[in-house]
Amino acid sequence: MIAASSAPAVIDIQGVTRRFGATVALENVSLRVPRGVVFGLIGVNGSGKTTLIKHVLGLLRAENGSVRVFERDPVADPVGVLSRIGYLSEENDLPPWMTVAELIRYTKAFYPGWRDDDAEALRHQLNLDLGSRIDTLSKGQKARAGLLAALAYRPELLVLDEPSSGLDPLVRRDILGAIIRTVADEGRTVLFSSHLLDEMERVVDRVAMIDKGRIVFTAAMDDIQANHRRLTLRFAEARSHPPELPGALSWEGAGQEWTAVCHGRTDELQTAVLACGGQIVEEARVGLDEIFVARMKRTPASVEQE
């Protein structure tokens, strides 16, 4: 599935397949990330998010297909691509023997666009002590140090791979959200993978769901919120199985009352419910986590049909 956009894409991935031995980590993945958006990548553990991000960074070579970042191949031209990317990894493998001051001094040398005042402001905001060694920092502080190193040169593309791990909820909500919004508001692009979908829902513009190495769904966040509903239906008679309702992603319930997470416009859904003999007794918005769970429960066959 390709995000429809004619604007030049910051990231353009076409038909990428990657295997590790017998395991297929990515299978024919195509994805476009337009400039100036916060793009969320969602998937269960082992679904291929980190593999996809590593292809974007050039840390993995595409076996099939092509990866272009800023219209360049990140493997063939690592300098041209990486000088425009800020990356915070899930592993957060900053050199443990460095102090925060040394980390800043070392990282700064690689980026002509580094701004000392921005870095200092960010350091204060993140409450990092210059003299602290990385290996003595807590997990949260290490993530903050990584964030500082990734953000201080104002990269055109910020890639965050599970950045929330180790950060406490207050820091996640206030700092990460603010930074991501700031970056996006300035026309910069963010590629963001996370398990914390409520957090992602607050900040992303577009979402791609990845499952078993395949992109199963991608859409703008506004469209997702507008076109997904949780409907509670009542039937005149008890049913042993849920009805065939176009747009229903998942079902729960028994007897006369069934609840579905549905995809589609409200009027179309209402017509479809009436057609199958039911009545909508409750309608509610659904969060991204519920949509994600509903879509992940679907069989590959139903995804293909859609």
Place this chain on the structure above:
Amino acid sequence: MSPTLALAYLFWTQHRRGLTLLGGYWLVVMILCLALPAGAFTLPPGESLPPVLMAVVFPCSCLVAAAWYLILVFTFGREAWLEACESGFPARLWTLPLPTHVLVGWPMLWGSAMLTLVWLTLAWAVRGLCSFDVPLVWPGLLLAVLLAWWQAILWTPFPLPSLRFYLLVPVSTVLLCTPMAVLAFDVPSIAVYGLLAILLSDAYITALRGVTRARCGDNVQWTRPAPLRWPRPSRTHPPFTSAARAQLWFEWRLHGLAFLVPVAFCVSILPPMMFQNIDMAVLSTPSLIQERGHLWMLPAIEMVVILSMVWASGMEMSKLGRTYRLPSYLATRPVSEAMLLRVKFVVAAWTTLAGWCVLAIGLLLWLALGGYAAEKMAQLFEAMRQRHEPGLFWGWLIFLVGGAVVLTWLQMVQQMWTGLSGKMRVIESWGVFSNAAFVGQIFFGFWLAQHPEYWPVFNRLLPWLAGAAVILKSLAAVWSLRALRRRALIPSGVLWGMLALWFTLALGAFAALYALLPDDWFSVPGVILGIMLLLPLTRLALAPLALAWNRHR
């Protein structure tokens, strides 16, 4: 499965490939030893020197690789961080429902048993080859004690960073000097066993206490007293002028001292080697060994070469063998592979020069203090100076010293490709292959020395063998250089520069040998073949390919 067997299974599953390779390698060593004729290491009175060296070098070369690997395995060295204060014992094992003495005792017991077994088999295999009694038990126990103390030091939490690293050096020095002391002072066996038993039990108690403390989080951290706190350099240092400078600083901080400290360690173990005045009757060659006491320096120099190989394969002392994968933080720096590699080569040059300076200072210092070997060294130096013309003498001296420095650097950079590949299987396989090739060459040398009837055939075949090796090497070099060009990993200018440097070194060596060798010794094809075989090119070209393979998997 009992918990102790489960722990053994843990070691096996984690190091299955390496242990299997080691087992195969050891089998080959045993077969080679058994294939050698009885008394191969025997030195008839007044005979030439090589068999003495072989008697030391051959078993030591076999032993060092095996012992080092087993120490790495049974100390959990692949996971330990020498610089850190925290215990190097894997914290994941602390949650097992096992008492600490089991967690500590069994790995110590298995490791000790393996090392003792390695020595026993080697001693059994070589004792028929030597004219002296090879001690069967105590060297094996000494290896076990060495392992136990490494385990104790690696597993104990320390109150200051890097303290563990600096404690390992003197402890290892003392333990490795024990054989010299035993030989020098003719210590009775019972005393040796008693001392080793005490050292072993002390190591166990130390390790047990350390892991017990670490298991309950009782890690004392000392803060440096105010007078010892030097100002944070990063606050006052100016920014790096370029990415290359920053990377140079990074590499030096990470790898620079990793060569220097072990070299200093080698220099520190020279005194007991050089200044002993042992009655070498046990080796049945008292006069020769005593007269050539200065030859004990050769192992020290050999150690420098071995350490340069270890350093180059990325097994830096500061982190043992944790991982060879390029960390993502480093892999995502916006620099080319060529730049990363150039910086590594420069750091290798710096650390080579610094290492040789330390070695030279150490040697001069110990020679100045005098002693039997120092006296003999001075006599040899004087004799050589008087025997040759001044120009020739100093020319040879400069050529040998300069050549040794250049070869150390080449040794470092040519071995780098294995570590840069980031693949453990490449590193282990190459390590086993190199060691086996070395042992095989020595074995072949022995065989040839024992069969003079084959010398004429060998002499006739030698140029063809060397020629074939040069052709193979050239083909491999062409393949590597073409791959480099095709992938554009190195700018064409740098590539041509690399080739120009190679030809300059080759021409320099040729010119020096032409000037220094007597006419009847100098053979143009022989020297050219020798230089082409000695100077690395393929492995230098493989380094950027390996780094790219590691960075873009």
